Amino acid sequence: MIDSHIHLFQGNSGEYTWQLLQSFVEQAQRRGLSTVYLLEHSHQFYEFRDMYRPVADFNEYQRNWLARKMKISLVSYIRFIEQVKSYEIPLTVKFGLEICYIPETESLLQAILSQYKWDFVTGSVHYIDNWGFDHKAEFWNGVDVNRAYKRYYEIMLDLVRSKLFNGLAHPDSIRCFGYYPDYDLTETYINLAKALNEANMYAEQSGGLALNYGFAELGLNPQILSVFKDNGVRILTASDAHKPEHAGENISKLQALLTNDEDGKKHDPSKYWNELYVACGHNKPKYDRWLDKYESILQVSGKTPVIDLGCGFGNDTLYLHERGYQVISCDFSSEALNRLGAFIDQPVTRLFDMTAGLPFATASAKVVIADLSLHYFSWTETKKIIADIRRVLDQGGFLLARVNSVKDVNYGAGQGNVIEENYYCIGGDFKRFFDRTQLEELFVEWKIQYIDEYEMDRYRNNKVLWEIAVVRE
Numbered sequence: 001m002i003d004s005h006i007h008l009f010q011g012n013s014g015e016y017t018w019q020l021l022q023s024f025v026e027q028a029q030r031r032g033l034s035t036v037y038l039l040e041h042s043h044q045f046y047e048f049r050d051m052y053r054p055v056a057d058f059n060e061y062q063r064n065w066l067a068r069k070m071k072i073s074l075v076s077y078i079r080f081i082e083q084v085k086s087y088e089i090p091l092t093v094k095f096g097l098e099i100c101y102i103p104e105t106e107s108l109l110q111a112i113l114s115q116y117k118w119d120f121v122t123g124s125v126h127y128i129d130n131w132g133f134d135h136k137a138e139f140w141n142g143v144d145v146n147r148a149y150k151r152y153y154e155i156m157l158d159l160v161r162s163k164l165f166n167g168l169a170h171p172d173s174i175r176c177f178g179y180y181p182d183y184d185l186t187e188t189y190i191n192l193a194k195a196l197n198e199a200n201m202y203a204e205q206s207g208g209l210a211l212n213y214g215f216a217e218l219g220l221n222p223q224i225l226s227v228f229k230d231n232g233v234r235i236l237t238a239s240d241a242h243k244p245e246h247a248g249e250n251i252s253k254l255q256a257l258l259t260n261d262e263d264g265k266k267h268d269p270s271k272y273w274n275e276l277y278v279a280c281g282h283n284k285p286k287y288d289r290w291l292d293k294y295e296s297i298l299q300v301s302g303k304t305p306v307i308d309l310g311c312g313f314g315n316d317t318l319y320l321h322e323r324g325y326q327v328i329s330c331d332f333s334s335e336a337l338n339r340l341g342a343f344i345d346q347p348v349t350r351l352f353d354m355t356a357g358l359p360f361a362t363a364s365a366k367v368v369i370a371d372l373s374l375h376y377f378s379w380t381e382t383k384k385i386i387a388d389i390r391r392v393l394d395q396g397g398f399l400l401a402r403v404n405s406v407k408d409v410n411y412g413a414g415q416g417n418v419i420e421e422n423y424y425c426i427g428g429d430f431k432r433f434f435d436r437t438q439l440e441e442l443f444v445e446w447k448i449q450y451i452d453e454y455e456m457d458r459y460r461n462n463k464v465l466w467e468i469a470v471v472r473e
């Protein structure tokens with residue numbers, strides 16, 4: 001799980017310490033997070049004074065408020081980041097900024113941002129034509145709510161189109177005091193979603209209103225969330241914590257809102273796959289010939305059956321069967337295994353979920369094939385599965401696998417809810433995308449015999465994948 005919005009909030013005491021960072025990290029760890037995005041508000045730093053000038057000039061209250069908040073130099077924050085980067089931190093920590101977007105200050109902002117290589121910069125709208133709408137409920141008295149919403153989202157579109165940001169913070173925080181417009185926002189949300197995709201930006205599924213404004217509803221409003229999901233917007237969960245004990249607050253609930261089915265129940269992927277295999281009937285699969293180059297390896301397997309992990313449509317099982325190899329076809333979908341009998345005489349099958357371990361004896365196999373079946377799991381689960389494949393393989397045994405590449409944009413890479421780095425939930429289904437670094441990390445104990453990233457035209461749109469052959473030494 002990821003918390004993409006945690007404020008270190010050192011503007012008041014002006015001190016950055018290793019202990020402070022540790023207190024955030026420890027709380028994040030207790031809550032089971034894999035990655036945290038630590039940030040600071042731009043209004044804490046002197047360097048942004050000119051950017052906030054129109055906000056300070058808006059009224060006396062805002063001038064005083066900014067004077068209270070703007071207490072330190074960006075240099076002290078950067079110095080702190082550089083210092084702790086060399087420390088051992090048990091989870092992935094990214095350092096960045098939350099910038100209040102104020103129209104027509106882009107060049108000022110660009111000049112400040114370009115002075116340091118931030119891990120991320122998230123943009124937020126806290127001011128509507130310089131009015132700080134989220135400070136006090138009474139400031140809304142007499143306000144034209146429709147017009148406020150209209151300007152809020154116009155400014156947000158400019159923010160996204162400025163290309164100065166990686167992420168968009170709390171995209172519906174305008175409702176912080178419970179004021180809603182009487183016009184429909186669907187089109188506004190669709191335009192925002194499209195602009196986010198064009199700018200390659202993520203949006204936050206933010207728990208900020210619940211945490212900081214006592215909102216009963218957690219996360220984005222259902223309408224904006226469903227538009228973002230339908231348009232494949234990259235979504236990161238965010239607590240908007242301002243103190244250590246709030247790091248990771250509500251993240252598991254925010255995550256569940258994104259990944260659970262509409263009835264609120266945990267998604268059961270086997271249901272989806274079963275329906276898919278039933279729908280495609282008993283047609284014989286058309287396989288590609290990626291296994292041709294491994295003929296000598298397959299022959300070594302001899303009378304020991306090849307294990308086809310996640311056999312799916314049965315492509316590789318059929319390929320092997322037609323060439324006289326013995327195969328054990330494995331899948332967690334009973335319908336996938338049922339189908340095999342339509343085009344293979346007496347298939348040997350095993351029904352199991354790889355995350356629960358492989359039901360094979362230690363050192364009992366010479367070749368395991370996992371074709372497009374290892375990219376559905378969390379990093380911890382993936383590592384566990386690979387370790388279990390290693391256990392099942394005999395010395396010198398091979399794993400031949402293909403997995404999604406991070407470049408597989410036609411099939412969802414970079415879209416949907418980010419659960420971990422390169423691991424997404426798209427339309428309720430979980431998918432991982434690999435880069436070379438992650439593959440090398442995964443197979444660090446193996447000898448990599450062959451590795452290649454290529455485009456495959458088996459499907460309607462080209463699919464980009466990695467192929468890897470590794471030996472258990």
Ligand SMILES: [Zn+2]
Pocket residue numbers: 098124126169170
């Ligand atoms: Zn904010």
Ligand SMILES: [Zn+2]
Pocket residue numbers: 005007098169240
């Ligand atoms: Zn914030």
